Amino acid sequence: NAGVTQTPKFRILKIGQSMTLQCTQDMNHNYMYWYRQDPGMGLKLIYYSVGAGITDKGEVPNGYNVSRSTTEDFPLRLELAAPSQTSVYFCASSYPGRGQYNSPLHFGNGTRLTVT
Amino acid sequence: DQQVKQNSPSLSVQEGRISILNCDYTNSMFDYFLWYKKYPAEGPTFLISISSIKDKNEDGRFTVFLNKSAKHLSLHIVPSQPGDSAVYFCAASPPGTSGSRLTFGEGTQLTVNP
Numbered sequence: 001n002a003g004v005t006q007t008p009k010f011r012i013l014k015i016g017q018s019m020t021l022q023c024t025q026d027m028n029h030n031y032m033y034w035y036r037q038d039p040g041m042g043l044k045l046i047y048y049s050v051g052a053g054i055t056d057k058g059e060v061p062n063g064y065n066v067s068r069s070t071t072e073d074f075p076l077r078l079e080l081a082a083p084s085q086t087s088v089y090f091c092a093s094s095y096p097g098r099g100q101y102n103s104p105l106h107f108g109n110g111t112r113l114t115v116t
Numbered sequence: 117d118q119q120v121k122q123n124s125p126s127l128s129v130q131e132g133r134i135s136i137l138n139c140d141y142t143n144s145m146f147d148y149f150l151w152y153k154k155y156p157a158e159g160p161t162f163l164i165s166i167s168s169i170k171d172k173n174e175d176g177r178f179t180v181f182l183n184k185s186a187k188h189l190s191l192h193i194v195p196s197q198p199g200d201s202a203v204y205f206c207a208a209s210p211p212g213t214s215g216s217r218l219t220f221g222e223g224t225q226l227t228v229n230p
Contacts, residue, residue, distance in 0.1 A: 004159070031216060042120065042205060042220030043160070058217065090159050094216060101148055101167070101215030107159030 002026055006091050006108035013081040013115045021076040021111050023091030031094045031102060032074040033058075034066065036087040037110075043090060049074055081115045088112050119143045120208050122221035130229055135193040137224050139206035144187065146208035148215040151180060151191045154203045154223070163204075164191070165215070196228045 007022045025032065030051050035043040045058030049068040063085060065077040074093075078085060089112075092105040120141045129135045137151075147168040152160035166173040166180045166189070173180050179192045193200055203225050207218040 033216075035220075040125070040222060042118075042122075042207075042222045043218075044220075045217060048217060059219075092159070096214070101165075101209075104150060104162035104165065105160075105216070105218065107161070109157065109159050 004091055004093055004106055004108035006089075006111050008111060009109070010112045011114070013078075013113065015081060015083065015115060017081050018077070018079045019081065019113075021078075021089055021091075021113070023074045023076065023108060024072050025074075025091075025093040025106070026072065027093060027095070027106065028071060029093035029095045029103075029106070030071070031096075032068065033092045033094075033105065034064070034074070034076045035090045035092065036060065037090065038087050046076065046089075078113075083115050086113060086115045117142075118222075119146075120206060120219050120221040122204075122206060122224050124224050125222070126225040126227070128227045128229060129196050131198055132195045135191075135196045135200065135226055135228065137191040137193075137204050137206075137226065139189045139191075139221050141187050141189075141208050143208070143210065143219075144184075145210055146219075147211045148209040149180070149182060149189050150207045150209070150215075150218065151178075152205045152207060152220075153200075154205065160205055193226075196226075198228050198230050201226060201228050 033048040034046040047066040150165040151163040154160040
């Protein structure tokens with residue numbers, strides 16, 4: 001049981017290039033999320049998904065796209081990389097809890113992206 | 117607009133003493149609060165949570181206190197251990213999201229000295 005797996009761990013992009021950050025989870029969680037963390041800042045929600053085929057914008061979605069074709073995978077796409085997208089990206093998942101609240105988020109170990 | 121704020125970037129305590137990490141929030145609609153711990157090169161891991169109908173939740177060495185009137189929560193770690201050295205994030209969730217779609221504070225680096 002690997003949990004939430006993110007690839008790659010590190011990547012350097014040139015301005016204008018595109019790339020896909022991969023995220024997969026083997027816990028059969030319905031909900032998945034992408035966050036970014038800038039130095040000295042908290043994590044900010046980019047996109048989230050409540051199930052396959054359903055995605056929605058978070059707080060900072062501009063410059064990103066996502067898809068959720070399966071329960072396991074939630075890739076994050078950067079189409080035209082900009083220096084402002086230099087950050088550490090975390091994928092997370094959760095499942096509906098028995099009570100009022102979903103389970104806490106389970107995070108991957110992050111992808112460190114530098115755009116120069 | 118930073119809705120969840122951790123005003124102390126760092127905190128240093130001696131092993132065995134109490135660590136108190138603080139967090140303030142501005143959105144009175146938040147109804148669920150969590151603390152996460154993060155080691156370098158790893159993702160955050162869940163530590164403890166509290167719903168807005170409670171004012172205290174305890175789990176072993178960790179206790180979270182919520183003061184809704186002051187819009188303030190704190191995490192107490194007693195006794196502190198060197199392995200507790202990490203960045204601690206508080207997070208809050210708006211109603212209707214079942215504790216998801218978290219808003220995070222900036223984090224506090226806790227260092228526990230042997």
